[in-house]
Amino acid sequence: MNAPDGRWNQQAQSRTRRVARAVAALGHGLEGKHVASEDTTKLLTAVLEPGDRVCLEGNNQKQADFLARALTQLDPSQVHDLHMVQSVLALPEHLDLFENGIASKLDFSFSGPQSARLAKMVAAGQIQIGAIHTYLELFARYFVDLTPRVSLVCAQSADAQGNLYTGANTEDTPAIVEATAFKSGIVIVQVNEMVEHLPRVDIPGDWVDFVILAPKPNLIEPLFTRDPAQISEIQVLMAMMAIKGIYAEYGVQRLNHGIGFDTAAIELLLPTYAESLGLKGKICKHWALNPHPALIPAIEAGWVESVHSFGSELGMENYIKQRSDVFFTGADGSMRSNRAMCQAAGHYACDMFIGSTLQIDLNGHSSTATQGRIAGFGGAPNMGADARGRRHATPAWLKAGAQAREGRSGVHAMPRGQKLVVQIVETFREHMQPAFVEKLDAWALAEQAKMEIPPVMIYGDDVTHILTEEGIANLLLCRGDEEREQAIRGVAGFTPVGLARDKRMVENLRDRGVIQRAEDIGIDKRDATRSLLAARTMRDLVRASGGLYNPPKRFRNW
């Protein structure tokens, strides 16, 4: 040792001690890196220390569910005050940890199904939240000041050396393991199978310390499957307006779509409506997108050149394998997704993001935060934000930038592009909840949960267009807050916000093309029927894929 007092390698020494404790505790139960599943608690107790920063792989889709359950079984008198860092809180176990006194602090990105319980536990003082991040932000902090001491991850298969195959849903695993393994941390993985030869190596074995064969395959959610049968005529209309009024207008070639029926409708109109407008080859060639089943007809019709994905989608495995020109796949043929890389791609290399939201205020700030829930936003803020570090030019980016700068002087006179950030919403959601509000619920939630800033998903100054069934508001063309407000009111329909519009000013904005109605861009609303969809059912998607897409059973109504 070069430093006799251990001053410069305490982490490495700690790591050595922890591994030694594990070896002692497991005895013959440890074969190489392989730990029997029934020894999981023993292993975790041996390697964890109170106050450790722990990353429990909880992703958007796949979950290290066996390790999550095992972690909740530990004795809180031995293991307590863990600081959990993980992108998604999806399982009840993720919160049980805090209830059981095993963990106390949390840094995360998204809590979807657990958002209501999380809010209650925060209010009761059971959880101390560090911050709610975007995905990219949280991954970045893994490499700065939130580096895990111990990571509990999941993979499809492992070999005897601990090499891992993460399968199509690689998701967060590389980012987590890299941060942990290269900062003297310990990586423990649950796998669905032990094999002699992996199809490919996604994580090298010498980054992995312990491998556990889980009794059941890890949980995985088909989050991105939208049944075309549920797409409404209104959504078809809005998709037509998006394609003709925005995609064609800017020549958008590289883009990301949020999850939802609105965007699924757009994907399903590409080979039909967009084709009839002669747009093939002119829009939508390159995507940062999960393998949405709704994109199959467009891919089959030759619209799509490339798709890089955050994660995979259940049932799409064979289809992806057979379309390796489009998707990123390994030599073995299966998809390699990577959430961190795709988030970066979506942020820097895409010209447009389009997605839905729950509330938009008069400045165009939008949020899906509602009172009584602490949900976070996952990746949407990375996708739905202008990449101010961007320097490469494309026609769509330049045109948006030029519109924003036209007639402006001083610092705004410098030629520069801008990302198109489109919010697509119906003016009323179900149960007549207005999508346009004077004040976002996010303010009340911030106060309730004592947050430093209101949880805004997409900031108004990043939003370039708001598209509703009433029309498209192009905020790039607005000059001044008042115009911006009236442009938003002018597409807010019969919501109180919309009814309070200044009619004369809205008509002025319409004359200037700041607001465009369907008829202004040559769309007859009566043409907006479901028959325009390239697939109207899940079955149609299977047919379009030539039988390669195999939807999960809950989507099979035939």
Add this chain to the structure above:
Amino acid sequence: MEKLQFQLVGDKAPAAFIPILVGVVGSGNLEVMIEPLADSPTCRVDVITSAQGFAPIWRAVMQDFQERHGLAGIAISINDMGATPAVVSLRLDQAAAALHGLTKDNA
């Protein structure tokens, strides 16, 4: 459930016609029936809706419809199961189109 009625002035009275029905009373949907209302200078609208407290929005939606179509001598009857204004407007336009014999075939 709430019952609403509006009388909207218009000047375009259609020739005699048999009642027109579009839409169905399903969740988030509605049915709209248009019938002749002999010698009336107005468009009378009767709404039965499962939702409560949206009278001002219904009024605005109907006024907007009437601004576009200016109908007289007709009665519009609506049974609604919580349709959004977007869907209501769409059904009204579909019914009006059928009235004008302009129905597009929704293949």
Add this chain to the structure above:
Amino acid sequence: MNWEPLLDALFDAGHQVNCSGDLLTGTAEVQGRTVAVVGTTNHAAIGIELALAQAGAVLSVVRGHPGRPIVLLVDTQGQRLRHRDELLGINRYMAHLGCCIELARRQHHAVIGLVYDQALSGGFITSGLIADACYALPEAEIRVMRLPAMARVTKIDEERLTELSKSNPVFAPGVENFVAMGGIRALWRGDLQAQLRIALENSPIVDQRSLDGAARGGRKLAAMVVERVVEA
């Protein structure tokens, strides 16, 4: 009421009815005339086997004893709620039972239904309700769904349902409601034997229930709508 005392009260001249599992079959004497008895007991769940057995009993009466009246004794919790029954087509088995009873009627067998204990939803349709006329004991229970469950499914307050059920027989459980709507021709009180005799003698060939419902004020529209459709 248990099926044994019931049979004693209905047929004091004697009966030869067997109970096998939940199925009742056999014969009895009414004023010197033999009638066939087919029914269920133990609040039977009508599964495919039971529906088929009832149908078989009805068919053998039609085949072997032309004109012999049939008394259907009803005590059922409804159709059996099992995946296997659905897989094998329970609706077809139950419909078959209904068709066999219809055949009997067409072949001039009087068919009388009697709800002596419980008649719930689907199980009742192709048994008692398809008879020429169906009767019930006052203590019997007929229902599609209890109000708390109905409140959950329809998302209407249970209190509201309870309140409305006092003046409207259309949805709440109860034999009286079914009488008011014409589904049950009458309740049998007192001398069951005499009432069975009268019922057999006056068994209607034509479905009179909507007329009964209108006359009794419990189902005011059905008969009128039928009439309007026919005459339109």
Add this chain to the structure above:
Amino acid sequence: MNRSFAESTARERVAHLLDAKSFIEILGPGERVVSPHLALLGVPSSFDDGVVIGHGTLNGQLVFIAAQEGEFMGGGVGEVHGAKLVGLFKRALRDKPAAVIVLAESGGVRLHEANAGLIAVSEVMRALLDARAQGIPVIMLIGGANGCFGGMGLIARCADHVVMSDLGRLAMSGPEVIESSHGVEEYDSRDRALVWRTTGGKHRYLIGDCDQLVEDDVDAFRHAAIGLLGQSMSLSLLALEAEHDLLSDRLTRFGECRDALDVWRLLGVPDPSIVADLEASEMFVLKSLASGESV
């Protein structure tokens, strides 16, 4: 693109199933013969109470037709709805059409008027059988998204002919009801593949509960119905004894089966696992392989 039967409304189905512009509605929406009970419960009614009835021509022949609207109260049968169906069958006795065609889409009895609905279902059944007794064929077409369940499932199997699409379902109790009664192990209602292979058109076709399987296309249903016009099946003792034997035999052969795949295998289908993804037109071959119960 075809005209999806499942996606069409009841009115659209009728309009496109019959010869163009031949449909004449009875008690149309303008007559406002609506449920008197729904308003009391605070629920909007529908001007046709969820069923369109009338007459028209099919391939030039007079037919009576009824179509249930599955979106309105799940196609549930209430007092007026049921009476319209009864009236149609009674009127058929007088006018002797070439068929009464029922486009069934219903969860069964409408709970909001449960007692009236239950009685009405049995009245419809009797009226239907009266029409059949007069030699008027009754044809059931089942292809709506809500399926044909409960009392309507019983009524459907009282008809002469049943035609289904593979999106259609025909059964008694809904999977949710069975699941809530006996647990998810008994019947997982969220497993749609399971639900469809238990109740869907393909299973009903292979096992013999529907005579024809068609694509989800109004025109396909139209052609199937045309082929069945004037074909009345007698309801004699002989016919019912044959039905009885068939159902007894089914119980013996398939009584131990736990899944439709087991049934199909026993029926002689070589690879049951691929059946779900076959098109309706490809099912005919399998059906002919399925020995035993062919109708």
